[in-house]
Amino acid sequence: MLMKVLQISINQPVKYLQSGQFSAELGWKHHQMTHREDTEVIIGLSGRVFLQVSGQKYTVETGDVLVIFPWETISGYLETIKPSEFIWFHFDAGMVVLSDHNHHMVQEQTDKHIYLPRFFHLIAGEKAVISAKQLLDVAHSQYLVKSAADYATSMLLIELANNYWQQRQDISGKQNYINQIKEWIRVQMGRDLKVADIAKQFAINADYLTRIFKENTGMTVKEYMNMVKLDNAKYLLLTTSDSIQEIASQSFFEDPKYFMRLFKKKVQLTPRQYRLAYTHTFLNNQQVDPGVDIHFLVQSVENSRLPTNRDKNQR
Incomplete structure (x- = not known):
């Protein structure tokens, strides 16, 4: 029409x-x-x-x-x-x-x-x-x-x-706008964010945010927030000897059991299996810097050593 x-x-x-x-x-x-x-x-x-x-x-x-x-x-x-x-x-x-x-x-x-x-x-x-x-x-x-x-x-x-x-x-303008939203979420990951909070920050309607975010990223806002937290958890698994419960808390998951279920679902490994799979490739910076792309760092380590079936079977 x-x-x-x-x-x-x-x-x-x-x-x-x-x-x-x-x-x-x-x-x-x-x-x-x-x-x-x-x-x-x-x-x-x-x-x-x-x-x-x-x-x-x-x-x-x-x-x-x-x-x-x-x-x-x-x-x-x-x-x-x-x-x-x-x-x-x-x-x-x-x-x-x-x-x-x-x-x-x-x-x-x-x-x-x-x-x-x-x-x-x-x-x-x-x-x-x-x-x-x-x-x-x-x-x-x-x-x-x-x-x-x-x-x-x-x-x-x-x-x-x-x-x-x-x-x-500017056809790419909406993508730039989405990138701003993603970056803000990443920096604010320590807060208990709701979609309404993000929409208010960017002066847009929550339903509209949900729709354009999904269209441009292939993920819901909730899925992206979980991905950011999981990336932080992976980073801590690679750089510290903290317990799984401590890492869940430091990655802003209130329920350690939910964290472990979500990690297994998204990564196809338990947090412990993931840590063992990359035990020889620890990153040497234990400070989570909001200016650092943790997702990229973790991907680099994962790509350097893909887990074997033996890794996946370790408990």
């Missing part, structure tokens, strides 16, 4: 109409409303709201952006299942609705037009949310220059369009 894209003229500031930050309580549902010449933009801040635009259903979550074009009808199709918040604003400008069949139109931003798709998710969208908050402040304050809200709206639209344009320009 072709996605519609809004081409907005920025030869001059757009005309600001109204805006607000809406808090939807449990069970809220958007009433039906038809736009005239104005365009509305909704930016999800928290929770989840269920909106329908011209017959198409959208779920707006944290960081999602939904654009309702002129003369379109918006309504809710489900009640909210948890408290939710979003910023909304209306504006008027020289606009043309296009079908997104030609990607180069969106990629070739000019100083005359910007492009906003019907629906997209902000990547590293802190600047856009700050810009939206600034619009709310400007629009609801007394300013000597009456067009201040027009300029604030234009700046927000440029920020949103730029975020989308960067995503389209």
